[in-house]
Amino acid sequence: MPWCDDCDRYLAPNTVSAEGTCPTCDATVDATDVEQPAPVKAPWHFWVMVAALIAYLGWRVIQAGIWVVNGF
Numbered sequence: 337m338p339w340c341d342d343c344d345r346y347l348a349p350n351t352v353s354a355e356g357t358c359p360t361c362d363a364t365v366d367a368t369d370v371e372q373p374a375p376v377k378a379p380w381h382f383w384v385m386v387a388a389l390i391a392y393l394g395w396r397v398i399q400a401g402i403w404v405v406n407g408f
């Protein structure tokens with residue numbers, strides 16, 4: 337979190353201007369503290385859901401194929 341010495345408070349990274357200045361007092365805040373948004377990494381349960389969805393859809397495709405072969 338960027339810290340403004342003049343205002344004595346933390347600044348939300350998205351409130352700090354592109355020049356790295358405080359929106360309230362225009363003082364330069366420590367730019368090294370301005371966090372860049374971390375690349376979004378999908379959590380493991382997302383991939384479990386994706387795998388389950390693929391398995392489900394794969395099964396539906398197989399089922400549809402069985403229905404077509406059996407003439408419904």
Ligand SMILES: [Zn+2]
Pocket residue numbers: 340341342343344358359360361362363
């Ligand atoms: Zn300030």
